[in-house]
Amino acid sequence: MDIGILNLEICTNYIVNPDTGLINSAVQVPSPNQDARPQGVKPELILIHGISLPPGEFGGAAVKSLFTNSLDWTTHPYYTQIKDLLVSAHLFIPRQGQVVQFVPLDRRAWHAGKSSFQGRESCNDFSIGIELEGTDEVPYTDEQYTRLILIVDAIFDAYPEMSIRKIAGHCDVSPRRKTDPGPAFDWLRMYDELKTRVEAPKNK
Numbered sequence: 331m332d333i334g335i336l337n338l339e340i341c342t343n344y345i346v347n348p349d350t351g352l353i354n355s356a357v358q359v360p361s362p363n364q365d366a367r368p369q370g371v372k373p374e375l376i377l378i379h380g381i382s383l384p385p386g387e388f389g390g391a392a393v394k395s396l397f398t399n400s401l402d403w404t405t406h407p408y409y410t411q412i413k414d415l416l417v418s419a420h421l422f423i424p425r426q427g428q429v430v431q432f433v434p435l436d437r438r439a440w441h442a443g444k445s446s447f448q449g450r451e452s453c454n455d456f457s458i459g460i461e462l463e464g465t466d467e468v469p470y471t472d473e474q475y476t477r478l479i480l481i482v483d484a485i486f487d488a489y490p491e492m493s494i495r496k497i498a499g500h501c502d503v504s505p506r507r508k509t510d511p512g513p514a515f516d517w518l519r520m521y522d523e524l525k526t527r528v529e530a531p532k533n534k
């Protein structure tokens with residue numbers, strides 16, 4: 331089996347179901363760490379995060395466990411620092427492998443904490459949180475950029491009020507607390523590839 335072709339088939343097929351806020355082709359792992367957005371508030375902002383657990387280690391199941399409140403705190407010393415945190419994100423894009431969805435896009439995930447975007451506080455209320463598995467310093471993978479672009483494009487299709495101008499990093503909205511996705515994240519690459527994708531004719 332040609333894995334490259336298999337990946338391509340998976341990647342080109344992201345569509346947001348407007349009734350459920352779920353993305354087809356994403357692995358659904360519902361997180362209890364979610365609630366309703368404030369009345370009348372729709373997602374308007376995409377927030378990019380970087381995460382790895384333990385920090386700097388890739389490929390394990392700890393992020394999924396953290397977001398579903400099932401992380402065994404005793405398995406790594408670092409975990410005592412995040413013990414009892416109730417957090418989530420809408421989406422997790424691992425280094426390789428399929429995108430995981432924890433929270434429907436029309437619901438509020440708990441990823442930004444104290445935050446402000448263009449003077450508007452509490453970004454969780456109006457944002458979609460996308461976690462990339464990584465660290466601030468290690469380049470993110472080609473597969474992650476590919477999937478991120480396709481996911482963001484699918485989000486734009488579902489929520490016409492969103493745009494390329496409303497994508498930010500966690501470091502931008504919580505500048506004194508957070509550094510992710512870090513200098514390793516190539517914003518120009520994302521914007522270039524996204525612009526190409528968004529402006530391409532679509533056969534849907």
Ligand SMILES: [Zn+2]
Nearest residue numbers: 379380500510
């Ligand atoms: Zn973050």
